[in-house]
Amino acid sequence: MEWYTRYRHELELVFAEAEKRISSFPAPLNTMGQEYAAQFNPLLEDSTRNYICYLLPFWVNEIADLQPDMIRRLSLGNVYIMLSFLLQDDVMDTGPDDWRSRLALAQLFLTESMDVYRALFPPDSPIWDYYRLYVNEWAASVAKEGRSDDFQENPSGISGKASPLKLAGTGVLLLSQQEHLLPAVTDMTDQALLILQMADDWADWREDLNEGSYNCLLSFIGAEHGVGYRQGVYAEEMIEEAVYSRNVLNRYAASAAELAYTLSERRPIIHGLASFAASVADELAEAAAYIARERQLLLSGGLQYLLDHGGGPSSS
Incomplete structure (x- = not known):
């Protein structure tokens, strides 16, 4: 995880500053905000590690060479963007009782x-046009979720719900006078986000199935059945059968690995981003391999049971 450990000290500074600013929020939102931010602090145990959200500007800086303090500020801005949009997503997905406080905190x-x-970019900077673009992508993705099968029809649209976090990488390129690289870097970021979403959807498929949320793994299984998304193959037993008996996770992980490989071949090469995507794809492959091993052990165990108890084909 060199793509993370290399910047660990920088993240200590970023999250310390984030916590300091959150402490100035009006009560009780200051305490609520610190508790929520702690859930995503990679330096804390048992946190949700959304690495790409705050490491993206450090990775993009491999091709920019801006001063560390400037990159830390872009990362800090992205931490707040991450927290804001994740809170809004939580409210939309779960409808919690304290939704008023959550939206206020967002x-x-x-x-x-x-x-x-605003401290980094003047009012006439292109950054604000890109910000509007990314928020529009987020809004469009949220509004249509579950009404289209993006994983099959428009894979690049999968990253729409995370589009606002692309702002920090965009900021690096604008500050380093490399706006011409934005289309390529933005597309590469979307590709990495797709791989990350694929991994998240493997981890969350039961929850997404119960809540009716869109899920790439469910889409993948539906496509293998030759039917449209959510048209008859999404009983929990069907998903389990596909995962644990038909090796679907192997094929799903292989598609993520292929995406990660193509990302490593893109130019300009951003080693941190490509390595992160590869590590996510590797985790999917490891999960698939574990299931395959467990299935083989069960099969071998069943055969051994028959042999030990005189089962098997008759010798007569």
Whole structure:
């Protein structure tokens, strides 16, 4: 995980600053905000490690060479963007009782992110046009979720719900006078986000199935059955049969590995981003291999049981 360990100290500074700013929020949102941010702090045990959200500017800086302090500020801005949009997603997905407080906190996080970016970019900077573009992509993705099968029909659209986090990488290229690289780097970021979503959807398929949320693995299984998304193959037993008996996770992981390989071949090469995507694809492959081994052990165990108890074909 050199793509992470190389920047661990930088992230200590970023999250310390984030926590300091959140402490100034009005009560009780300051405490609520610190508790929520802690859930995504990679330096803490049992946190959700959304590495790409805050490491993206460090990775893109491999081709920019901006000063570390500037990259830390872009990362800080992305931390607040991450927290703001994740909170909104949580409210939409679960409808919690404290939704008013959560939405208020999301707005405070978003305001902090804009304060960070305003200190780096003047009002006439192209960054604000890109910000509008990324928020529009997010809004469109949220509004149509579950009504289209993006994994089969428009894979690049899968990353729409995470589009706002692309702002930090965009900021690096604008500050380093390399806006011409934006189409390539943005597309590469979307590709890495797709791989990450594929891995998340393997981990969350039961929850997504129960909640009716869109899920790439469910889409993949549906396509193998030759039917449209959610048209008759999404009983839990069918998914389990596909995963544990028909090796579907091997094929799903192989498609993620292929995406990761093509990302490593893209130019300009961004080693941190490509290595991160490869590590996510590797985790999927490891999960598939584990299931395959467990299935083989069960099969071998069943055969051994028959042999031990005189089963098997008759010798007469």
